[in-house]
Amino acid sequence: MYDFELVKPKSVDEAVSALAAEDAQPLGGGQTLIPTMKQRLAAPAVLVSTHDIDGMKGVSTDGGVMTVGGATTHGTVAKEAASAFPGLAGLAAKIGDPAVRNRGTIGGSLANNDPAACYPAALLAAGGTVVTNAREIAADDFFEGMFTTALEEGELITVVKFNIPEKSNYQKFEQPASRFPLVGVFVAKHSDEVRVGVTGASEDGVFRWTEAEQALSSNFSAEAISGLTVSADGMIGDLHGTPDYRAHLVKVMTGRAVSAAE
């Protein structure tokens, strides 16, 4: 790790001005950023921690929308989203281990947009909005491929809004070593549509499986997708699975998420 300065602002405004410094970067739970810095693969000069910004924390529900502060930990989401949005709470409860869940934040996860991160699948499937210090970005416009998002330099995710589905479920098929999803599928049944967010599988990062969405919108059952196939083109191939295997798992996990949706 190289030397860096740590700033701990108490408000979003303070954070935004601290982020204006050269080579400044937000720090959420540090679960991704700190190991990267230890390996000397990242070398920010200033880290602006979101940890003490109370306005960026907590889960609340208003009508059909769940609002989660950008600095809310996975552990908090697992508890506080449980009754209103069990699909999201279930997803959060399976991220990493207790230490990761007690530090890692939803803002950090979405900003990082790891191709195998769990939250992006939920955000795409729920349909929602990423709120930053500067603007609101619709879920469908937020993710721009592996590790890339619509965020500008110095832009901070302050709040994440989810449209609470009638039913939802997240199925995570774990990569045996990291236990990140090898393939993760979030299925959300809304009153007017079904949305399916898939993570872990594609070289372009999280995506919506639109054929399945159409099939499920008219018949929300695992059988509805039995005739569909997922193409292996553009799927990730690595130590833990070939593109064919991942394509196959997308369908299996989608079916299981539909059956388990509540």
Place this chain on the structure above:
Amino acid sequence: MPKDHGIGASSKRREDVRFLTGKGRYTDDINIRGQAYVHFLRSDVAHGKINGLDTSAAESAPGVLRVFTGADFEGVGGLPCGWQVTDREGNPMQEPAHPVLAQGKVRHVGDPIAAVVAETYEQARDAAEQITVDIEELPAVMDMKAALKPDAPKVHEDLTSNLCYDWGFVEENREATNAAFEKAHHVTTLELVNQRLVANPMEPRVAIGDYAAHSDESTLYTTSQNPHVIRLLMGAFVLGIPEHKLRVVAPDVGGGFGSKIFHYAEEAFCTFAAKALKRPVKWVSSRSEAFLSDAQGRDHVTRIELALDAEGHFQALRTETYANMGAYLSTFSTSVPTWLHGTLMAGNYRTPLIYVNVKAVFTNTVPVDAYRGAGRPEATFQLERVIDKAAREMGIDPVELRRRNFVTEFPYATPVAVEYDTGDYNATLDRALEMADWDGFEARAAESAKKGLWRGRGINSYIEACGIAPSQLVGQLGARAGLYESATVRVNATGGLVVMTGSHSHGQGHETAFPQVIADMIGIDESQVEIVHGDTANTPMGMGTYGSRSIAVGGSAMVRAAEKVIAKAKKIAAHLMEAAPEDVELKDGQFSVAGTDKSIAWGDVTLAAYVPHNYPLDEIEPGLEETAFYDPSNFTYPAGAYVCEVEVDPETGKVRVDRFAAADDFGNVVNPMIVEGQVHGGLAQGIGQALLEGCTYDETGQLLSASYMDYAMPRADDLPSFQVDHSCQTPCTHNPLGVKGCGEAGAIGSPPALVNAVVDALQRGGKDVTHIDMPLSPARVWAAMQ
């Protein structure tokens, strides 16, 4: 009634108090005043010629004391290999130089090129980034078979090829074995890979070199399983320091699994640099560095053939194995695929003819050496897989086929040069089947089917050779070391004892188990006995701990030393009681004279030994301290049977281990709880190998599984609650305790049981799958089903 103390009691591990409360003293807990820190600049290419190395910027970077390169080690010896293997033609193996820092060439990713010593660790690392290395990349030698082609690039230019040796065992049996195959009723053939593993002890390696100018003495603190061996190898072969000027200390060590047996470049470097700089020099491996510099395990590619008669009796066995040595020969690397593997190919069976061929190959990868089981897991895996396949092909029940071929009379001389002293393979198999409820399988399979899962079951019957070894025998086989063990038993004046042992405890629980033996022999409380180990300054020359040898060899040395102590104490007691020494008995800490009411306490005798006022000084010396060296007359042969039951998800290929029963015959057992713990750990590692672990390089020699993000370690929830039993006991016939050793059994016996079970599940599910290479990841199992 289970015993509550002494041999056979589950005494609680006394060392755990300090381990679990954070009071252990590991090498990294040692900090010497004035110590400097070293960071190694390691190669990021697998194979290349060093055309230029510019360290000038690094040398003037803040805090830097000195930058060392290969040139500094030109007059210094290389890291030695401790076992010379002779090939099929009687020629010695090809043995390349293994420099402490690379000289002219790098041969694997992680090969150290330069070492920066600075005031702080960060300064050393910062400065290392300023070193420029001009490396001309050469094609990486990765595939073992391709490496042996005549036009293959060479890992070592000065050798004739990438072949270390081509070994045949027993060469004289080759023709007869081939002839038996010609005549066989049935031949089963299997090609398989025993994949490369990373040992991953919880504590990464650490080394601290220290030099005392006033006495010209060097001290190395290191994470080692055998400090005396390191002292001998490093002193005699690398740095040229006489043993009386070199002390090696291995304090608390957080696991080794074999990877801390070997002498490593970093140890030699820190000792060398401390003397050069007159400053203590410390190195702490990061986990990432451990993946690139700790010797790795296994990595065999094998073709095995089994010849059977019409009734399924084994007629002959033939194997051809390619064994990966990596880029250099690690300390005991050459013995693993040969003497620790070929000698076990008989398994528990009466196979009259066996021929084992092993080609050891250099590649541009991290060196490979012994890892928990070392050669024996590789032997067991092939054998138990091919037997299962043969059973299926011939339509014979796999349990029955094994029973039909079991060795049942002892001693039994195998055609691969070893003699089993005792065993009862039917007994352990019966016990394992009973524990796993083998007969209730069909009902459980039906339950699984209701959930859409395929259930399968597999067995394995294994034997291993432990307690290495008769020194004269291994000397004939090429070992460059003796393999005895030593102990000094020092009795203090007030009756307590200290045992200084050459064995080293790095998780095994010696500090608890060894006192149980002494306490029993004398009849005193275990708390009166203390174990000292791990420091060449205060223990007799010992060979250390590996190959499940501690209780069998180190324990025997301790018994022999204690016997000498007791014999002398009896003479003192006889004098004090005015009786003949041969009439004196020792029981429950009291000496008594047979047939009289005379008695005297242990403590009174020990006090007399050191306060010899009333003492037979004309016959014996004062004091009560004896040393013994024990050199075993044979290996010990633990054996057992394992049963594994799995559920396979046919949609995803995911395997869940539902039950695992292990019945082991370890001979006599000193501490059943510790033995159970050793089996649990071994099973976790074996199931880890079968299901999860695998070290993977790409074709350019980059390690793909270089962290826990990609190298899958077993976690508690990957494992079932084990059923473990060691009630079948056929005591070893040739050591004083009748013990055999238990440290590796679990890792040896579990992989074939698990793979057999998964293949069985797929077969029951209607898939014609006869083998899947480990690890049986969901992706591989699914691919095998397609």
